Amino acid sequence: MKEFILNNGVKIPAVGLGVFRVNDANAAYETVKSALSVGYRHIDTAMIYGNEEEVGKAIKDSRVPRQEIFLTTKLWNDDQRSGKVKEALDASLERLGTNYVDLYLVHWPVRGTYVSVWKKMEEIYRAGKVKAIGVSNYHPHHLDDLLQEAEIVPAVNQIECYPYLAQEPLIKYCKEKGIYPEAWGPLGAGQSDILVHPVVTEIAKKYNKSAAQIVLRWNLERGVIVIPKSVHKERQIENLTISNFQLTDTEVKQISSLNKDLRLGSDPDNFNF
Template sequence: MKHIADVTILNNGIAMPRFGLGTYKAEGEEVASAVATALELGYRSIDTAAVYGNEEEVGRSIAASGIKRDSLFVTTKVWNSDQGYDETLRAFETSSKKLGLDVIDLYLIHWPGTDKYKATWRALERLYAEGRVRAIGVSNFQIHHLEELRKDSETVPAVNQVELHPRFIQKELHDYCASRQIQIEAWAPLMKGRLQDNELLQGIAGKHGKTVSQVILRWGLQNGIVIIPKSVTASRIKENSEIFDFELSAEELAAISGLDASERIGSDPDKLLF
């Protein structure tokens, strides 16, 4: 993991960048500029979702970048209100049109919600079989959701995108996914800035001449996690990408993991029903 373009190979053989840009709650010119800045800096993975309301802007920035399509990795997600077999197929067409992309690299079920996710998964399998998506996966799925999915499908999700940061490492889920070759991807890897004053992280950052954010992101990478920090600030987008010129020791990695307190800042997937 020495370069921003480093990839992990998903369980279907597709290469996915280990590092990318998240675009949650970024809209209009703000997100268009952020994506353009990221691509100029060497980012090659962009994560969006139907509910973010920014797929058109993301698509326009990708098109304007002039970067070859096969050098980019674009993820989007089907929202809760669009779950179900036919509903998901329609939602995908809408996302594809907004992004201006015939093929999406990774399409995720945004939340498990209710048992509708099984019908949604069948729709994703169809899109995958038809070549409209290169990989399919889930987001915010717990072990029992993945086990339920396994009962009715032979297709193992390529990715599970979940809340994950030093205060919420989800070790049991991470281990489960690793044993089944499901790549864990972290949203809110920086805990939305809430770890900046942590003394342990500040000490490790000072030792390496890095920022707390850079140390956290490096911790994620060295734990085999795909990370997609969100920012719309050019300087922060650049800072987040400068994590490939140092390594944390085994002791530092363990100390950071020791900050775990099962402290979730987002919704609990078992309580978000629709």
């Protein structure tokens, strides 16, 4: 499995499994257990998803050694507002049944707190309970503010990113700062027609791959980590099997040109949760 190396030397599998909106406890458990059985070694959850306990149980029951799994969870907005960063992490660790996570992300840039919260993130990183720290849904101006005060540069910025929201300026910014971009909703979060777009389907025919595999490979070619969600074993296998072909520069540009700056999730500058 392809890996990227974060700015602190930690290796992260380039393809992971996201479990956003896998709300049913049994479904979350079976989804993660299935993914690990077919070769996933990168699982992405969050406190607000309500499935950390099931994710942790599936990891334990999978018999895959914990050190072989890259596990991400996230600090929710209410815990940022209350300043309870360490407490939130400890609660996540308890639910996950582990004594560390590989990546801990600030879930959203909560206005007025994100710089002070980052200082607390740096403290928990130094304490050794997380292998890497990063952010999610941050625009360049959020990162500019944070980096003025930061002693540790975020390892990752997890952002909404699929061909209709190609995020090229933000990806370029992150790379210049040594921050790895990571795409959530890389297939359009089930709300987009991107997988039937003629540009994508024509490229898929050429390589005898699915449209989803082409879109995921497009992000990998741009140096973007992807965490597609799927509860179906055959789709999980498909999403993971994208290392045996490469797109040409022209094809990457063709897909990038589909950009409409079309968000399916909230704008980080305007959210109410």
